[in-house]
Amino acid sequence: MDGIMTFTINRPEIRNAINNEVTAGLEELVEKAKHPSVRMVIITATGKQAFCSGGDLSVFHTLRTEQEAYGMLKRVSDVLYSIKTLPVPVVALVNGVAVGGGCEIATACDYRLVWDHVKCGFIQGTLAITSGWGGGTYLLETLQHDQALKMLSEAKVYTANELKDFGWATDIIQEERDIEVFFERMKNIHPDVHRAYKEMAIRKWKKTDLQERVEQEVRRCAILWEKDPHHEAVDRFLNKPKS
Ligand SMILES: CC[C@H](C(=O)O)C(=O)SCCNC(=O)CCNC(=O)[C@H](O)C(C)(C)COP(=O)(O)OP(=O)(O)OC[C@H]1O[C@@H](n2cnc3c(N)ncnc32)[C@H](O)[C@@H]1OP(=O)(O)O
Numbered sequence: 001m002d003g004i005m006t007f008t009i010n011r012p013e014i015r016n017a018i019n020n021e022v023t024a025g026l027e028e029l030v031e032k033a034k035h036p037s038v039r040m041v042i043i044t045a046t047g048k049q050a051f052c053s054g055g056d057l058s059v060f061h062t063l064r065t066e067q068e069a070y071g072m073l074k075r076v077s078d079v080l081y082s083i084k085t086l087p088v089p090v091v092a093l094v095n096g097v098a099v100g101g102g103c104e105i106a107t108a109c110d111y112r113l114v115w116d117h118v119k120c121g122f123i124q125g126t127l128a129i130t131s132g133w134g135g136g137t138y139l140l141e142t143l144q145h146d147q148a149l150k151m152l153s154e155a156k157v158y159t160a161n162e163l164k165d166f167g168w169a170t171d172i173i174q175e176e177r178d179i180e181v182f183f184e185r186m187k188n189i190h191p192d193v194h195r196a197y198k199e200m201a202i203r204k205w206k207k208t209d210l211q212e213r214v215e216q217e218v219r220r221c222a223i224l225w226e227k228d229p230h231h232e233a234v235d236r237f238l239n240k241p242k243s
Pocket residue numbers: 013014015017049050052053054055056057058060097099100101102123124127130131132133237242243
């Protein structure tokens with residue numbers, strides 16, 4: 001093992017939407033990634049159509065109240081915070097569309113390698129909610145302020161080139177060799193150096209109450225989740241005519 005641990009979301013038939021089983025898999029990843037032999041983590045998904053389409057609406061639509069929503073949002077936001085603060089670099093290999101919570105997962109990673117055919121967007125606003133897994137907080141931490149607010153409030157998808165221009169995509173991937181080059185460069189540097197720089201970031205995040213800022217995002221999302229506009233938007237998606 002070259003010290004690189006890969007987690008692959010494997011629900012392509014539902015565009016790799018996140019359910020409780022995937023969340024449990026991410027929790028297991030976090031525990032395994034703490035082993036000293038792990039130098040880097042990759043999060044990706046099966047196929048070329050989707051990285052992740054966010055929360056599994058066919059499951060999470062049963063969450064009706066603020067309290068019920070908070071339970072799910074809190075569990076996922078906790079595991080994404082653990083991913084964010086892993087002591088090693090975490091790379092999102094964005095193999096396909098990432099929307100909603102899918103963008104939040106990718107933004108919880110340190111790097112985002114985005115295939116050139118891919119579109120991504122924080123589309124939570126189209127469901128009358130905000131980000132709720134910490135992704136809005138992480139985006140505001142990562143991008144220039146106006147670019148972050150633009151991505152969040154427009155609630156639309158962007159091309160790989162736009163995502164690179166925003167500073168969200170670390171690199172655009174056009175062929176497998178591009179991925180190899182990225183990891184060759186990473187491996188040229190001793191793992192202890194990567195760990196030391198990740199420690200710097202984590203120190204900053206702890207000093208600036210990143211975890212509390214995520215908690216407030218989760219609570220705000222749960223409030224909106226309970227309201228009719230959200231439930232009506234989800235019902236429209238679930239009852240849309242079959243393509
Ligand atoms: C805090 C995070 C928050 C949360 O829910 O917790 C969110 O993530 S909010 C955002 C939730 N996600 C969405 O609203 C995205 C919904 N999906 C789509 O917009 C599209 O599926 C897309 C753009 C991801 C891919 O489009 P494409 O045309 O390639 O595929 P289909 O739409 O035909 O989807 C295939 C099949 O999968 C089902 N599907 C896709 N995404 C989800 C999802 N998130 N939850 C449940 N089911 C999903 C879709 O209904 C199709 O099912 P089928 O029975 O084959 O018609």
